[in-house]
Amino acid sequence: MELRVCDLTKNFGEKCAVKHVSFCLSHGVYGLLGPNGAGKTTLMKMMVDILDPSEGEVLLDGVNIHELGASYRNKLGYMPQEIGVYKNFPAGKFLKYIAALKGITGKEADAKVEELLDLVGLKDVGKKKLGGFSGGMIRRIGIAQTLLNDPQILILDEPTAGLDPQERIRFRNIISELSEKRIVLLSTHIISDMEFIAGKVIILREGSILKIDTTEHLIDEMDGKVWTATIAHKELKAVKGYYTVGNIIQRHDGVEVRIIGNQKPSFACAPAKPILEDVFSYYFGGNAL
Ligand SMILES: Nc1ncnc2c1ncn2[C@@H]1O[C@H](COP(=O)(O)OP(=O)(O)OP(=O)(O)O)[C@@H](O)[C@H]1O
Numbered sequence: 001m002e003l004r005v006c007d008l009t010k011n012f013g014e015k016c017a018v019k020h021v022s023f024c025l026s027h028g029v030y031g032l033l034g035p036n037g038a039g040k041t042t043l044m045k046m047m048v049d050i051l052d053p054s055e056g057e058v059l060l061d062g063v064n065i066h067e068l069g070a071s072y073r074n075k076l077g078y079m080p081q082e083i084g085v086y087k088n089f090p091a092g093k094f095l096k097y098i099a100a101l102k103g104i105t106g107k108e109a110d111a112k113v114e115e116l117l118d119l120v121g122l123k124d125v126g127k128k129k130l131g132g133f134s135g136g137m138i139r140r141i142g143i144a145q146t147l148l149n150d151p152q153i154l155i156l157d158e159p160t161a162g163l164d165p166q167e168r169i170r171f172r173n174i175i176s177e178l179s180e181k182r183i184v185l186l187s188t189h190i191i192s193d194m195e196f197i198a199g200k201v202i203i204l205r206e207g208s209i210l211k212i213d214t215t216e217h218l219i220d221e222m223d224g225k226v227w228t229a230t231i232a233h234k235e236l237k238a239v240k241g242y243y244t245v246g247n248i249i250q251r252h253d254g255v256e257v258r259i260i261g262n263q264k265p266s267f268a269c270a271p272a273k274p275i276l277e278d279v280f281s282y283y284f285g286g287n288a289l
Helices: 040-047 091-101 106-119 135-147 165-178 191-197 215-220 233-242 276-284
Strands: 003-012 015-025 028-033 055-060 076-079 153-157 183-187 200-205 208-214 226-231 244-251 254-260
Touching (some): 040 153, 076 135, 091 135, 106 135, 135 153, 135 165, 153 165, 165 183, 165 191, 208 276, 215 276, 233 244, 233 254, 244 276
Parallel strands (some): 028 200, 076 153, 153 183
Antiparallel strands (some): 200 208
């Protein structure tokens, strides 16, 4: 299976949100990374055929997804940024309702809903109304809803937003297991999540692809570009003005800063092992996260 994005462009009036983007996905987890407004949601909406491109097309095994219509949607699980649920519905009943919309009914639906409530850790609250659920629990219902039709292609917009650390680990493990035979594309602002599960990362800047590479290689490219130093509190403003500063940690003897750049800072510092967050800081500056 191959999902190919060919020269995809989307204009909203004068605004070009996605500019001539091309790439090809086969099975595995792909991360879509970029600052606010980079075009991630717009690109995903075109890839799930709910937004018409201004130019270009998306092909599944060589056939335009718009022409495939229902047969594409049957293979697709899409989780939008904003998840709409009926607050008066109990969780299990809501999932059965969505299952029915996807053509899954009867015993098959009952079994699938039970299985998915268990998978996302909500089995014990399956009879509780969604109105009483936290944001993280609603997100988990969203994940379950996306998986109802056992999709071969998963497109997930900010799936880990609002999940607590334990839920995020659970989610990452679910996705890793699913990705063995599926295409998974996910966007997230939580870069550490992406580092753990995405084999490849697509970095968008102002609607265009800035980088597309394996996570490992993107991190390797940062070798020799990341340092840590402990500086006095009063020096922090000047250092931030001059260098790209990532993480800042208050220590008893000053402030520990992570500095990203091509040149070694002019003050005492030690080389640090790069992580994916450093890649983002390198291209977008320390405040972009
Ligand atoms: N329906 C629309 N009409 C006009 N402009 C839009 C519309 N949808 C998106 N845009 C603009 O297109 C650009 C890309 O938006 P998009 O939501 O795709 O970015 P994003 O990378 O998903 O951002 P975020 O990380 O904040 O979700 C932004 O400048 C946005 O304001």
